[in-house]
Amino acid sequence: MTGTVLVTGGAGYIGSHACVALIDAGYDVVVLDNLSNSSAVALERCGSICGTVPEFVQGDIRDRQCLDAVFSRHTVRAVLHFAGLKAVGESVAMPLEYYDCNVSGSLVLLEAMAKAGVKNLVFSSSATVYGDPATVPIREDFNLAPTSPYGRTKRMVEDILADWQVANPDWSICRLRYFNPVGAHPGGTIGEDPQGHPNNLMPFIAQVAVGQRDKLFVFGDDYATSDGTGVRDYIHVMDLVEGHVSALDYVCRQTGLHTINLGTGNGVSVLEMISAFERASGKAVPYEIVARRPGDIATCWADPTLAQTLLQWRASRDLAQMCQDTWRWQASNPRGYAS
Numbered sequence: 001m002t003g004t005v006l007v008t009g010g011a012g013y014i015g016s017h018a019c020v021a022l023i024d025a026g027y028d029v030v031v032l033d034n035l036s037n038s039s040a041v042a043l044e045r046c047g048s049i050c051g052t053v054p055e056f057v058q059g060d061i062r063d064r065q066c067l068d069a070v071f072s073r074h075t076v077r078a079v080l081h082f083a084g085l086k087a088v089g090e091s092v093a094m095p096l097e098y099y100d101c102n103v104s105g106s107l108v109l110l111e112a113m114a115k116a117g118v119k120n121l122v123f124s125s126s127a128t129v130y131g132d133p134a135t136v137p138i139r140e141d142f143n144l145a146p147t148s149p150y151g152r153t154k155r156m157v158e159d160i161l162a163d164w165q166v167a168n169p170d171w172s173i174c175r176l177r178y179f180n181p182v183g184a185h186p187g188g189t190i191g192e193d194p195q196g197h198p199n200n201l202m203p204f205i206a207q208v209a210v211g212q213r214d215k216l217f218v219f220g221d222d223y224a225t226s227d228g229t230g231v232r233d234y235i236h237v238m239d240l241v242e243g244h245v246s247a248l249d250y251v252c253r254q255t256g257l258h259t260i261n262l263g264t265g266n267g268v269s270v271l272e273m274i275s276a277f278e279r280a281s282g283k284a285v286p287y288e289i290v291a292r293r294p295g296d297i298a299t300c301w302a303d304p305t306l307a308q309t310l311l312q313w314r315a316s317r318d319l320a321q322m323c324q325d326t327w328r329w330q331a332s333n334p335r336g337y338a339s
Helices: 013-024 040-050 064-073 088-093 095-116 149-167 201-209 237-251 270-281 305-311 319-332
Strands: 004-008 028-033 055-058 076-081 120-126 172-178 180-182 216-219 234-236 256-262 287-290
Touching: 004 013, 013 028, 013 040, 013 076, 013 237, 028 064, 040 055, 064 095, 076 095, 076 237, 088 095, 088 149, 095 120, 095 149, 120 149, 120 237, 149 172, 149 256, 172 237, 180 201, 180 237, 201 216, 201 270, 201 319, 216 270, 234 237, 234 319, 237 256, 237 305, 256 305, 270 319
Parallel strands: 004 028, 004 076, 028 055, 076 120, 120 172, 172 256, 180 234, 216 287
Antiparallel strands: none
């Protein structure tokens, strides 16, 4: 398939890597991003990687006039919807902002898509919708019980999409529940650049290793895991966005509602990740054990079988490559895109 794809949040961490994968796959890309936690520099660097800079519109998905203008100027075949707030801990402190951006923004986007006659959507959901699972690995048919406002916003949007697709059976919607994206493009020119204090483990580790922070805080060492620290399914961002391209191709061929995990099927603890990063970087990563964060759970990793079956996709990059690519990005860009 070819055509124009609108990527909401396309200047962010996952969105910018998705732009590279989409352009490499032959798509034309239009990015809508309000730059609240992203950088237009990432899109310029996409151009240096691919030879084509995605068209960029600075705007918010809650701005209906902006969306209508984008759809009127471009013949959009499908939307990849990444835009939203995404930190579990922050969502506990700022729930209204999360419901407004993530839920209201998605409603406005759906309304604009419907008006424009665009019926193919890939939604960036999250494994947080599962909450604290009774068992692992996690299948798509598990109960949903998110433990944070962030997770609940993702579940709400998933429910909205399910209801919308029932009412509009000619739509094709894929809800991608992905686990913990890490890593960077192997060239080291684009990567994760959180604004302010990192909310995710890998960028925090990388900033400690490069000397931007004194030490890492490990939130809890009393979980029921092998070393007491939380266990997650870390997936290389390039594997993740290749999964999005596969999902995009799938929804443009197959109407209906599709719900698919994107993960590796392997769990890695916080302490295991620290050790792997130290090996990849050759740098020490000092850390301090502190209290658990609200909303965190002990273990979470995917059963990726359905993605392999429906999308013919599987993650191929291992933990060492995740750490090596993250370190290459961080070492080359010690202050992110402001370096």
